[in-house]
Amino acid sequence: MTAPEADKGAAACVRCGGTVAPDGHCWDCGTAQPAFRARFEASVRGAAGVSDRGLRRGVNADAMVLAAAGPWTVGVVCDGVSMSPRADRAAQVAADAGAAALCEGLRAGAVPEDALADAAVRAGRAVAALAPSVNAAPACTYVAGIAGPDGVWACWVGDSRAYWLPDEGPGTALTEDDTGEHEALAAWLGADAGEPAPRVRSHRPRDPGTLLLCTDGLWRYLPDAGSLRAALPSPGLDGARSLVAYALDAGGHDNVTALVIPVRRDILPG
Helix, strand or coil, X not given: CCCCCCXXXXXXXXXXXXXXXXXXXXXXXXXXXCCCCCEEEEEECCEEEEEECCCCCCCCCXXXXXXXXXXXXXXXXXXXXXXXXXXXXXXXXXHHHHHHHHHHHHHCCCCHHHHHHHHHHHHHHHXXXXXXXXXXXXXXXXXXXXXXXXXXXXXXECCCEEEEEECCCCCEECCCCCECHHHCECCCEECCCCCCCCEEEEECCCCCEEEEEECHHHHCCCCCHHHHHHCCCCCHHHHHHHHHHHHHHCCCCCCEEEEEEEECHHHCCC
């Protein structure tokens, strides 16, 4: 593939001065551009997400997608594995593919557990397709969550997390990190990881609260549901911004993403 003719006023590659492609990489040398997706926000139906490059990373290798599928609000958050090539691309592809497949499954009437597991597998295959070989495989972690009239569900591969944070009372983690000795990542999406084996967990809250999806750029500063709940002053975009701001104020050593889906009393299970 050859680079297109540069548009007037288009950003030049920070390394070689070449043309920057739509995915934020240089057509000529392949360098990821620091300004691409350095910070972005999204909102759907009162749910919201914020992703920030942080203060120490050259690029933002986190990705997130928010969507609606009938009565369900859908969120997907991915974190590119830093030692893999084009980790930012892996995360974005996984988030896009996972959210699209999840919405498709829910609209088709699949039960949440099946829709979530199938979407994670399809996201994994999309990431695996990016690799020219298993020795040069883009990779990312994955967490997806849905909230609707039957409760909340989370599905994950890796160490991106989901939490249930009630408006009152203690919260709870909905995921368990896929890590081994010395907290080394033990599962991820990518051609070098094989077929994903996602895990799914459900929760049927009796009181309103917030479903939080986040990357380790947040939870390493706020590692439990109680501390996260204390740092979340309100649901929606202001709440997501507050969580990201906390991580940045604490040092911002990594990319940080927080996606919050409020669950109101009128949609709680009977």
